[in-house]
Each structure stands twice: as structure tokens, then as C-alpha cells.
Amino acid sequence: MIPLTSRKSPSRIIYPNEVLLPAGTAGLPVDSIALCYQIRTLDKSRLTQELGHVTDTRLQREIVEAVRFQLEI
Numbered sequence: 796m797i798p799l800t801s802r803k804s805p806s807r808i809i810y811p812n813e814v815l816l817p818a819g820t821a822g823l824p825v826d827s828i829a830l831c832y833q834i835r836t837l838d839k840s841r842l843t844q845e846l847g848h849v850t851d852t853r854l855q856r857e858i859v860e861a862v863r864f865q866l867e868i
Contacts, residue, residue, distance in 0.1 A: 821847030831861035
């Protein structure tokens with residue numbers, strides 16, 4: 796699981812281990828940032844409902860690259 800945070804300032808720098816997700820992506824109401832340096836594991840029993848997922852292949856590739864950058868692989 797990769798946590799998100801809202802992008803409060805348009806001038807905020809997006810680092811190589813982060814990905815900007817525009818409002819509307821996966822049902823997000825505001826521009827958000829995927830924090831690929833805070834990867835988490837969760838037990839499936841803790842997942843009660845799906846809130847959304849990224850379907851845009853370009854954004855999926857950017858997320859994979861940000862995770863690779865973070866993990867140095």
C-alpha cells in the first residue's frame with residue numbers, strides 16, 4: 796500500500812520517490828501525491844472496502860519508477 800497526501804500548494808516540489816496524482820485519478824477529489832517512500836504492508840483482513848485504484852498506465856509506470864528509485868532497484 797502506498798499512502799497519499801493532498802497537494803496543498805501548487806509550487807510544492809514533487810521528488811523522485813513521489814508521484815503527482817491529479818484530481819479525478821482513482822476518484823480523488825483533489826490533487827494528491829503518492830508517497831512511494833512510505834510503502835506499507837497490510838493484512839487483507841484490515842481492508843474493508845476499495846477506495847480506488849490507479850488505472851492510468853502512465854501513472855502506474857511513474858509509481859513503479861518511484862518505488863524502484865526508493866528501493867534502489
